[in-house]
Amino acid sequence: MRLLLLCFVLFSLSFASYDRGKKLYIEKNCGNCHGSKLEGMHMYPALANRAKGFLAYKLKRFRSKVSDNQQQEMMIPFAQNLSDKDIDDLTTYMHEFVEDINKERYDTSFAVEGDGGS
Ligand code: HEC
Numbered sequence: 001m002r003l004l005l006l007c008f009v010l011f012s013l014s015f016a017s018y019d020r021g022k023k024l025y026i027e028k029n030c031g032n033c034h035g036s037k038l039e040g041m042h043m044y045p046a047l048a049n050r051a052k053g054f055l056a057y058k059l060k061r062f063r064s065k066v067s068d069n070q071q072q073e074m075m076i077p078f079a080q081n082l083s084d085k086d087i088d089d090l091t092t093y094m095h096e097f098v099e100d101i102n103k104e105r106y107d108t109s110f111a112v113e114g115d116g117g118s
Contacts, residue, residue: 014092021093024086028078038097043071052095059087 025031025038033044040046047055062072062079082090 014096017089017092018096021089021091024090025093030078030090033074037099038094047094048097050094052091055091055094056087059090063087 030047031038033041034047035041035044038046038048058075059079059082061067062075063082065076067073067076
């Protein structure tokens with residue numbers, strides 16, 4: 001029973017982390033460069049479903065103003081004010097990313113029933 005409870009708590013924590021990460025990703029405009037589906041574009045790397053540890057490592061390096069090349073310097077101002085928790089939540093979101101389905105597109109209430117009235 002206690003184990004079940006622990007599992008539940010851990011599950012809801014990771015759920016909360018994903019949602020908070022998503023909120024931060026939107027608020028901090030990460031999507032302007034990395035894309036709203038984390039798909040990346042041009043020189044901006046895709047972030048979806050990549051290793052959490054690697055993403056966190058990179059963000060912490062950018063936060064401490066370390067970059068390997070001039071292009072990465074662009075990331076420094078965006079990582080600057082992130083707390084450890086922000087990085088943890090953002091990387092949970094990126095690592096576990098699942099595309100939101102546009103529910104209205106699949107709304108079956110418009111589906112024609114029967115012979116379609118013809
Ligand atoms: C102005 C555009 C821009 C914005 C906004 C931006 N990034 Fe980046 N990001 C970059 C660039 C450029 C790189 C480095 C690409 C390279 O290594 O050549 C990068 C690299 C990264 C990396 C490392 C990925 C890798 O493969 O090395 C992570 C993680 C990342 N960004 C997360 C974020 C997060 C989280 C935010 C929002 C807080 C954000 N970025 C906002 C441009 C941006």
